[in-house]
Amino acid sequence: MAALVLAACGGGGGDSPSSGTAAQGGTTTTTTTAPPEPLLVTGLDQACSGALCGAATSASFSGSGTGIWDRTNASAASVDMQYSLSGLAGTSVSLMLTNLSNGVALLPTSLSASQLDATTVTRLSPQALTADATAEATMREIAAFNRSGWADAVKAAQPMRQTLGVLAPHATALPAPGAQKSWYHLDKTLRPATLQKQVTATDGTVVNFWVEDSQFNVANGIDLTMVDSLAAAFAGHGQIYDMLTGVGGAVWGANAYPTTVLPTGQPVDIVILNFDNDGKGYGTVGYFWGLHNLLKTADSRSNESVSLYLDSETLALGGAAGMQAMKMTMAHEGTHMQNFYRRAVLMGPSFAYDDWLEEMTAMQMEDFLSYSIDPTYNAIRDVRFPDFYRKSSYNCPLLMFTGGSATCESYSVSGSFGGFLDRQLGLAFYKDLLTRQVASSKDALDQAIRVAQPGLTFDQALMRWAVTNGSGMPAAKAPAGYGYPLRPDSGFVLPEIDPASASNAALRKLPAVVPAFLQGLGTLPLTRTATDGVYSDKVRVPAGVALSVVAY
Numbered sequence: 001m002a003a004l005v006l007a008a009c010g011g012g013g014g015d016s017p018s019s020g021t022a023a024q025g026g027t028t029t030t031t032t033t034a035p036p037e038p039l040l041v042t043g044l045d046q047a048c049s050g051a052l053c054g055a056a057t058s059a060s061f062s063g064s065g066t067g068i069w070d071r072t073n074a075s076a077a078s079v080d081m082q083y084s085l086s087g088l089a090g091t092s093v094s095l096m097l098t099n100l101s102n103g104v105a106l107l108p109t110s111l112s113a114s115q116l117d118a119t120t121v122t123r124l125s126p127q128a129l130t131a132d133a134t135a136e137a138t139m140r141e142i143a144a145f146n147r148s149g150w151a152d153a154v155k156a157a158q159p160m161r162q163t164l165g166v167l168a169p170h171a172t173a174l175p176a177p178g179a180q181k182s183w184y185h186l187d188k189t190l191r192p193a194t195l196q197k198q199v200t201a202t203d204g205t206v207v208n209f210w211v212e213d214s215q216f217n218v219a220n221g222i223d224l225t226m227v228d229s230l231a232a233a234f235a236g237h238g239q240i241y242d243m244l245t246g247v248g249g250a251v252w253g254a255n256a257y258p259t260t261v262l263p264t265g266q267p268v269d270i271v272i273l274n275f276d277n278d279g280k281g282y283g284t285v286g287y288f289w290g291l292h293n294l295l296k297t298a299d300s301r302s303n304e305s306v307s308l309y310l311d312s313e314t315l316a317l318g319g320a321a322g323m324q325a326m327k328m329t330m331a332h333e334g335t336h337m338q339n340f341y342r343r344a345v346l347m348g349p350s351f352a353y354d355d356w357l358e359e360m361t362a363m364q365m366e367d368f369l370s371y372s373i374d375p376t377y378n379a380i381r382d383v384r385f386p387d388f389y390r391k392s393s394y395n396c397p398l399l400m401f402t403g404g405s406a407t408c409e410s411y412s413v414s415g416s417f418g419g420f421l422d423r424q425l426g427l428a429f430y431k432d433l434l435t436r437q438v439a440s441s442k443d444a445l446d447q448a449i450r451v452a453q454p455g456l457t458f459d460q461a462l463m464r465w466a467v468t469n470g471s472g473m474p475a476a477k478a479p480a481g482y483g484y485p486l487r488p489d490s491g492f493v494l495p496e497i498d499p500a501s502a503s504n505a506a507l508r509k510l511p512a513v514v515p516a517f518l519q520g521l522g523t524l525p526l527t528r529t530a531t532d533g534v535y536s537d538k539v540r541v542p543a544g545v546a547l548s549v550v551a552y
Contacts, residue, residue, distance in 0.1 A: 038078045038540060044069035044085075044549060047467075048479040054551065061087035061551050066477045068467060070548040072100065072459075073541045078108070081547055082538040089533030091551040094471040095526040100459045101544035102399060102520040108540035114510040114527040135284040136403035138186055140355065146290040146340050147352040153291075153298045154260040174206060174267060181210065183271050184301050185309075186287070191273050197227050199235045202242050206267035207235040215274050215312040222272060222312055226323070230315075233327045233373065234270065240331050241268070243369050247427070248338040248434050252293070252306045255345050260298040262306060269307035270330070272315065281314035281322055286329035288336040290344070308333045328379055331369045335362040342434065350439045355401035357441040360414035364430055367422050371493040380422075381497045384415030385484070388469060389499075389507040398462075398521035399442065408519075419497065420465040420484060425452040427489045456481075462521060463546055470525030471550040472508055474500035518545060 046055040047068040054067035061067040067088075073079050099105045175181070177198050182190040196216065197209040209231055215221045234240045245251065254264040275284055292303040308330060314322045339361065344352040353361065366379035387393070391409040396402070398417070401410045422430060429452035438444040446458035467473070468482050475483055475498035484497035498504065510525055518524055528535060530551070541547050 038080045039075070040080045040082060040538075041071070042082045044071045044081070044083045044547070047463075047548065048482065050480040052477055053479040054477075056087065059083070059085055061085060061091065063087060066471075066473060066479055066482070066550065066552040067091075068479065068482070068548060068550050070463065070467075070546055071541075072546040073543055076543050078540055078542050080538055081541050083549070084534060084536040085530075085549065085551070086534050088530035088535050088551050091530055092471075093528045093530050093535050094550045095528060095537075095539065096463075096467050096470045096548040096550065097518060097524040097526075097539075097541070098463050098466045098546045098548065099518040099520060099522050099542075099544060100462070100546055102397075103544075104517040104519055105542040105545050107514060107516060107518055107524070107542065110540060111514045111526070113513050114525065139284065139287065140401070140403065142186075142287055142289050142291075143355050143358060146288070146336065146344065147354075147358070148344075148349045150261075150290045150294060150298075150340075150344065151349040153294060154257055156298075175208065180213075183210070183212075183273065183309075184292075184303050185273055186275070186289075193271065193273070196224065197231050199231050201235045201268075202237055203245065205241070207231070207241065208267050208269045210269060210271045212273045212312060215272065215316070221316050226315055227272075229323060230270065230310075230326060230330075234330050238372075240327065240334065240369065240373065243372060244331065244334045244338065244365070247365065247368065247431060248335065249342055251334060251337045252341050255341075257345070259295070261294050261345070262304060266306045269303075269305045270310065271303075271305075271307050272310045272312050274313055275309075275311040276313075279313070281311065281316075281318040282325075283311075285311045285314045285325055286333045288333040288340070290340045293340065293345075306337065308337065324374055324377060327373050328366050328370065328377075331366050331373065332362045335365040339434075347437055351437060353444075354399065354441040356399055356410065356414050357445060359401060359411060360418040361430075361434060363411070363415040364418040364422055367419050367494060368427065368430065368489075368492045371495065372491075378495050380415055380419030381484075381495055384412050384419060385497050385499075386504060386507055387412035388416045389504055389509065392509040392511065394466075394470060394511065395515055395519050395522040395524055397519040400520070416469065417462075417465050419494075420468065421449070421461060423484050423487045423494050423497075424461070424464075424481065425449065426487065427492060428452065459546075463548060466523040466525075467548050467550055469499060470523055471552070472499045472505065473550065474498065474552065477552045518542070 043058055046058050047070040048055055052065040054062045054065035055069055056062035071081055175195050177195050179195045182192050185191050191212045193210040193212045195208050196211050199207050201207055209227050211222050217223060252266050255261055287309050291299055291301060292305050292307050294302045295304060296302050310326055310329060315326050318325060339353060339358060363379060363384060370378040387409055391412055393409045393413050396408040396413045398413060402408045403410055429448055432451060433445060433448040436444045436448055438447060449456055449458055449461055464482050473483060475496055486496040487494040510527060539547055
């Protein structure tokens with residue numbers, strides 16, 4: 001466009017090969033050559049198979065199940081994809097554009113928005129772990145520290161060690177119930193707390209439960225019954241700690257930093273503090289901060305503790321839902337604790353996950369553990385997937401984690417994608433992902449997908465997930481490789497998620513306008529009508545973008 005403007009204004013010189021200039025009687029005229037039309041390609045490929053696949057041929061629907069056809073523009077320029085599908089009488093037809101590149105793609109102005117109206121839904125999830133912008137910014141700072149900031153602190157402490165000589169090993173002092181300690185919190189205050197309960201997990205690890213003194217045995221506060229419930233859920237035989245370590249390994253242990261981080265043999269501390277004293281629950285409900293795994297020689301703020309932090313107001317004021325949220329939070333933040341040790345400390349800072357995969361793996365752990373913790377609840381089915389529809393989180397850059405954004409809610413994006421992969425690929429895939437020693441988060445996920453299902457790639461899995469979510473595909477009509485099917489796996493249960501259920505259908509919002517750009521690894525669903533059972537179209541598809549058509 002800039003080149004055309006320059007030519008039209010005479011700014012291109014006159015010796016451009018795409019313009020010609022003639023002077024007659026003092027008048028200058030300029031002509032330009034229009035850019036060539038994109039290459040025209042015809043037809044789509046059948047993208048599904050099996051009993052529930054309704055794609056009878058590359059151009060026709062069988063009349064039952066779900067038909068899925070697609071084609072990817074693997075060229076370096078936009079192409080026009082022209083196709084016609086028959087046998088679609090009485091079906092719902094959706095188009096899906098999926099950007100398979102990390103960069104943005106300019107969408108054509110010829111696209112029209114969905115023929116379904118966007119719906120405003122105000123129902124909120126009481127157990128969503130998302131936070132407001134300020135709290136989310138703090139969580140991203142913690143994530144950055146857990147990823148690489150801790151290593152900077154360790155490195156900065158090196159000159160001190162050289163000056164002082166080798167320090168004596170840090171002794172692991174095991175406190176007894178009733179012991180008191182002040183804990184450094186996110187707001188830079190020290191919170192006095194008392195050890196209210198001490199239990200021993202199946203593997204012999206001691207687990208301590210500390211409660212901020214101002215929150216214990218007071219009105220609207222924490223009592224010993226609540227602490228007992230948390231202790232049983234976390235450290236009881238076969239409960240959260242056992243499941244965490246059974247799936248992902250140790251939460252802490254031997255390491256190569258004897259004078260700057262905690263040694264092996266540490267207890268696990270669960271510290272219950274009033275995060276923000278706002279008189280209500282939720283918002284930020286828990287966190288793990290690798291800072292506290294360091295010795296004070298590396299960072300004076302450290303609590304010198306392998307510890308998780310829980311919000312007392314959510315627990316005290318949230319009733320049964322608050323207790324449920326705390327249990328899931330221990331599984332979620334326990335995964336961050338594991339990832340920090342397994343990947344950042346043992347493998348090295350370059351192997352720490354990017355935020356999007358760090359959060360996705362924590363939500364996947366919730367997904368696997370949820371039914372074992374509470375058989376009435378599943379973190380992906382009951383929070384992350386509904387949030388995806390509620391926030392209309394289609395056109396989100398998957399690799400850029402934006403937390404609690406109103407229009408691009410990354411917890412719902414990473415969470416629902418992780419839940420899709422869990423049900424399609426299973427626990428062995430998830431364990432492989434956690435331990436795969438690859439520095440690039442996207443490459444690690446791609447390799448784990450390929451190993452779990454030969455022939456399947458990250459791009460293909462992303463397209464299948466996008467098609468499932470974007471079309472609102474009914475669970476009963478989902479072909480193999482699509483949907484969120486029920487999956488019992490190694491003692492865990494992943495419940496079915498039905499995008500077309502009454503509750504999810506009521507939440508589903510589709511774009512009212514076509515955006516100018518399709519974000520990296522983002523998607524755009526568009527609904528259409530099959531006239532007389534035939535749907536024909538020509539869609540201009542940008543480079544690196546895949547077009548899918550779905551009918552059911």
